[in-house]
Amino acid sequence: MISIRNLHKRFGDTEILKGVDLEIAANEVVAIIGPSGSGKSTVLRCLNFLEAPTAGDIRVDGRLLGYVETPSGDRRRLPEADLNRQRAEIGMVFQQFNLWPHKTVLENIIEAPILVRGTPRDEAVAIARALLDRVGLGHKADARPTTLSGGQQQRVAIARSLAMKPKVMLLDEVTSALDPETVREVLDVIAGLAKEGMTMLLVTHEMAFAREVADRIVFMDDGRILEAAPPAQFFAAPAHPRARAFLDKVL
Incomplete structure (x- = not known):
């Protein structure tokens, strides 16, 4: 589902x-962990083309992200409208919730499907209400984001x-x-x-959660992937010395 080759930024x-x-295979959940400044979030931002890669290929479901290849083998940047259509296939949830404060919860959710898709x-309203029920917030459809807790706002963002x-x-x-009380609900x-089979790439500092939900742990440091392994193997016996040193500090 996701193929990243020789990505530089x-x-x-x-x-x-x-x-x-x-x-990353379809239906796979991969957690990227590592120290601050290792490049974890930059990988995600390149995957949504919020940052254009300096070099390398990113393909999502077989399609080159951000560019079109010409018959001569050259590449040209996609027009913004075409790029937005690609981005519509790639959901992204940030550290900050980025909800429109002047719109209701329901209005926040329906805007992009109506404008982009x-x-x-x-139909957008029906989908939004079903999703709010799914994240336990069906009763908050008409609320403003500023009246919600941080955990509730993040669930709306999802x-x-x-x-x-x-x-x-x-x-x-x-x-x-x-805050710690609302982390678990998110x-x-x-x-x-993950149980429903959504393909996910997540950057997290929650080691216990990464162990619980991920099919594979990817450890990054200094802009490189140093190790990738199933959670049980990675947390029990990391192979790379830098990964061992990181886990010794955070666990």
Whole structure:
């Protein structure tokens, strides 16, 4: 479902990603962990083309992301409208909830399906209400985001991404802005998506959750993937010395 080949990303003279290769199968859940500054979130931002890669290929469901290949083998950047259609296949949930404060919860969820996918309003509303029920917030459809707790806002943000019916979900430290009491309610929603077979790539500092929900753990440091293994193997006996040192500090 996701293929990343030789991904590089530079900001000025600073190289953040230094040749990342990663394949993620359909219905697989992969957790990226590692120290701050290792490039984890940059991988996700390149996968949604919020950051254009400096070099390398990203393909989602077989399609090259962000570019069209010409018969001569050259590439040109996709027009913004075409890029947005690609992004519609890739749901992303951020650390911050990014909800429109002047719109209701329901209005936040239906806007993108109507504007980007052309979903009829009645259909978008029905989908939104079903998703709110799914994340336990059906009773909050007419509320403003500012009246909700952090955990509730993040669950609305997840529902908003799901409303676009994405093929892939990217989740970037989605619990880092939450207080400890509301972390579990968000993690339970993500665990439910994993059980339903959603393809997900998540960056997290919640080691116990990564062990619980992921099919594979990817460990990054200094812009590179140093190790990838099933959770039981990674947490019991990490192979790379840097991974062992990281787990010694965080567990």
